[in-house]
Amino acid sequence: MTAPATTTHRADPLAAVCTRLADPSIVGPSPDGRTRPQSLAGGAVGIALLHIERAVSGLGDEATAHTWIRAAASEPVSIGRNSDPFHGAPALAFMFHIASPLGGYRRAANSLDEATSVLTRQRLAAAHARIDRREPLPMFEFDLVHGLTGLGLYHLHAHPDHPISGDLVAYLTRLTEPLGDNTDRPPWWLPSGLGGVPHDEFPHGHGNIGTAHGISAVIALLAYAILHGHDTPAARDALNHLCDWTDHYRQDDPAGTWWPGYVAPGTALKRHRPSWCYGTPGTARAQQLAGQAQRDTTRQQRAEEAMLTVLADEAQRQRLSEIGLCHGKAGLLQSGCRMAADSTDPGRSAQLAAHLPSLAAELATQLTSEVSADPELMNGTAGAALALHTATTGNPATGWDAFLALS
Secondary structure (H helix, E strand, C coil), X not given: CCCCHHHHHHHCCHHHHHHHCCCHHHCCCCCCCCCHHHECCCCHHHHHHHHHHXXXXXXXXXXXXXXXXXXXXXXXXXXXCCCECCECHHXXXXXXXXXXXXXXXXXXXXXXXXXXXXXXXXXXXXXXXXXXXXXXXXXXXXXXXXXXXXXXXXXXXXXXXXXHHHHHHHHHHHCCCCCCCCCCCCCCCECCCCCCCCCCCCCCCEEECCCCCCHHHHHHHHHHHHHCCCCCHHHXXXXXXXXXXXXXXXXXXXXXXXXXXXXXXXXXCCCCCCCCCCCHHHHHHHHHHHHHHHCCHHHHHXXXXXXXXXXXXXXXXXXXXXXXXXXXXXXXXXXXXXXXXXXXXXXXXXXXXXXXHHHHHHHHHHHHHCXXXXXXXXXXXXXXXXXXXXXXXXXXXXXXXXXXXXX
């Protein structure tokens, strides 16, 4: 799988970026005390995804991928309270899952999968107990970055037929059932600010529509589950409830369809910049997947046209000054690639695809010029390089973007 360095550099400008990110020593100590080797967002796990994807696709150095895998797993694995989809055992389990085509990690992968399953069952039990007590939903219980939606993405992609995958789908369906708390707010309403803790600007909490911390990731996961062996009436009802809610807040104006990142009493609806975390890319992709699961071509069309509007709108694209997957151009590019590939309408697929080369070129220019950028996955070089790799080669060989609820 390893191509000669001279050939790779001539044929693939991403090879220069991968060379810059070849040595795991670029990942230093974590300022907040979280172990950097085990971090998906900002540490070795995330950067390993780039080298694994490149090696599996036949465009990178397999030895470098193995070096990063070993670096990511170099310290005692976190399985405690600070373990979540982006850190510790679950993050490492995901890394080993996508590295399976490289071979050689079965024992480590099985051990981490078991640890992640134990953690998931603990969190599921706590979540059901919270619902039984009719208490409001905490962000960290369910969201993609910290909670059960992120864990569900791992389990449903790694082993969709395992009982724990069914248990996660059952939890997500219960998430949409009324709490009986004598309010008119949906059961997925968060009693907090956007950071998941109480905030003076959100005295009555908020409804989060975003992907990173909100209901769009749940929509994407339920749709994926329905399309991959969990097509139950309960799952369909839950997906319908969530889609109806997002439809209520969908905005259709002369500038195109969009969804606010969140809703809160007394707060005007705002069109977020087109980032993956709270903007059109993540939300539209979730709506496209929901349309496929519901066999609703109108929903698919609306989602694809919303993405097309953003891709064609230079003013919207210019709001993304950063390169990263979370807040920058890479998230828009990766989402656009997935939506273009999965559109069932050849005309819209072609329209979406037509806008991607210019965005990829912008990202490539910025990526190669910002040599001092943070190497990390979510907001730095590794994630930008992965999105550019997708744009130049087609859908990922490893499905690395599953953790973003894009695949």
